[in-house]
Amino acid sequence: MPRRSALEAAGTRDAIIRRAADIGSVEGLEGITIGRLATDLEMSKAGVIGHFGTKEELQLATLELAAELFVEQVWKPVEDLRPGLERLLGICEAWTRYADEPILSGGCFIAAVSFEFDGRAGRVHDALKQVVGRWRKTLVREISVAIADGDLPADLDPEQAAFSMEALAAGMNPARQLYGDTSAAEWSRRAMHAVLGVSRSL
Amino acid sequence: MPRRSALEAAGTRDAIIRRAADIGSVEGLEGITIGRLATDLEMSKAGVIGHFGTKEELQLATLELAAELFVEQVWKPVEDLRPGLERLLGICEAWTRYADEPILSGGCFIAAVSFEFDGRAGRVHDALKQVVGRWRKTLVREISVAIADGDLPADLDPEQAAFSMEALAAGMNPARQLYGDTSAAEWSRRAMHAVLGVSRSL
DNA sequence: CCTACCGATCGGTAGG
C-alpha cells in the first residue's frame, strides 16, 4: 500500500470537511449536502460520502473540525496568560476577534449550529453539547480562579457569568450578518468586560 | 360565494402556519417541508401549498405569525407600563418568561431563525431583519427615555445595551435546550438587570 | 380542497 495514496486520501477528507464547515457556517449542518460538496470539490458523490459512510458521520467530522478551529483561535492564544482574570480578558479579546474576522463565511460555526441543533435529538446534538460544555467548563474554571484571587467579586456566580459571556459572544453572529452592525465586536467585548467588572477599558 | 368557505380557508391557512411555526422553532425555517405539513394536517401537498404559492411565501407567513406571537407575549404585557426604566424591567420579565415557558416546541422562533438566516440572502433574511430591527429600535428608544429620566447613566450607549439584552435573551434557547440549564431564564434576567444597572433585584 | 403527476435532488449502494 503506497504511502502517498493514504496521504492524499487524508488530504481529500480534510478538504471535504473544510468545505463542509464553510457551507455549514452559513447554511447550517443540515444545509450541507453530499451533492453540493461533490460539485464544489469536483468529485463524485460516492467519492465524498465514501470517506464518512453516512451524512451524520460527515456532520460529526465537520463539527470536530469547527471545534478545533475554535480552540486554535480562542483558546490557544491565551494559554500562556496567567489563569484567572488576565486569561479571561485575553479570551474576550480572542473571542471577539475570532467573531469579527471570521475564517468561515458564516461567522462562528459553533454558535450557528448551537441554535440549529439545540432542539433536536441525536448524535450531532450530543456531540455539540459536549463541545460547548467543555468550553463552558473552562470559562467557569477561569472565573472561579479570578474570584479566588480576589479579582472578581465573591458573590459573582461563575455559571451565570459564563452563560452571559457565551450569549454575548454568540450574539455577534446575527448582529454582524443580519443587521450589519459593524460595532458588534466592540459591543460584545465591552459587555463581556462589564460582566467581569472591568468598566472602561478603552 | 358562501361566507363559510372563506372562513374555513382562513382557518386552514392559520392552522398551516401555526404548525409551520412549531416545526420551524425546532428544525428551522428550512426544516419546514410541504409534505410534512400535509401529513401532520392530514391534507394533500397541493392543499397546503395552494394557500401560499411558493415555499418562500409560506416561510414569510410563518415568520409573520412568529413575530405576532412575540409582540403578544413580550410587548403587549408592558405597553401600559411607564416608558423608560419601568417598562424595560417589565420587558426583562416578559421576555425571560416567554423564553422559559415557550409556546412553540423549540423555544424562541425569532432567535432560532435569526441564527439560521443571518448569513443568507433573500426575502426571508430581509423580512427577518425588519422584524428584529423594529424590536431593537423599540429597545433603544426605551433605554434612551430611561437615560433622559436619569434612571440610567448618561454615558450608557443605548445601541450597545440593546445588543446586550437581545444577545442575553437569545442565549436562553441553547442554554435550555442544548445544555438543559434550568436556571437559564434567571441567569438571563439577572444579566439583563445588570445591563440596566439593577444589581440585586431578588 | 383533491388526484395525479413532473423534474430535480436527496442520501446512499453495488461493483469495479
Next chain:
DNA sequence: CCTACCGATCGGTAGG
C-alpha cells in the same frame, strides 16, 4: 476514487 443506479422526498403544477 469512479460510473451507474436505487427508492424516497423535495417544491411545485395541471386539471378538476
